[in-house]
Amino acid sequence: MFDAFNRHPSDVGESYGEHLGQASRFGATMIVAGLACIVHAVFPFWFEKTASLCVQRLHARMSARHRPQASSGGEVLRA
Numbered sequence: 833m834f835d836a837f838n839r840h841p842s843d844v845g846e847s848y849g850e851h852l853g854q855a856s857r858f859g860a861t862m863i864v865a866g867l868a869c870i871v872h873a874v875f876p877f878w879f880e881k882t883a884s885l886c887v888q889r890l891h892a893r894m895s896a897r898h899r900p901q902a903s904s905g906g907e908v909l910r911a
Contacts, residue, residue, distance in 0.1 A: 844897075858894070861886055 841851035865886035868879040 858890060861890060 838848055841848050844851065846854065865883040868882040868886075872879040872883070
């Protein structure tokens with residue numbers, strides 16, 4: 833049972849707590865960027881670059897993280 837909670841974090845070189853924190857921060861940032869997109873849709877003069885800059889920063893952070901290969905030998909999907 834506990835293996836299900838630790839398998840993916842271990843595959844990406846993190847503890848459960850580290851993964852919880854990282855994934856939560858990524859998710860919260862995506863929610864804020866999404867809300868900025870919705871506001872921008874109605875008021876195109878507001879938040880003109882907010883979402884695209886958030887996506888660029890998230891991609892850079894995710895790409896910079898060291899990822900050990902999964903034990904299954906398959907591609908490691910980033911979360």
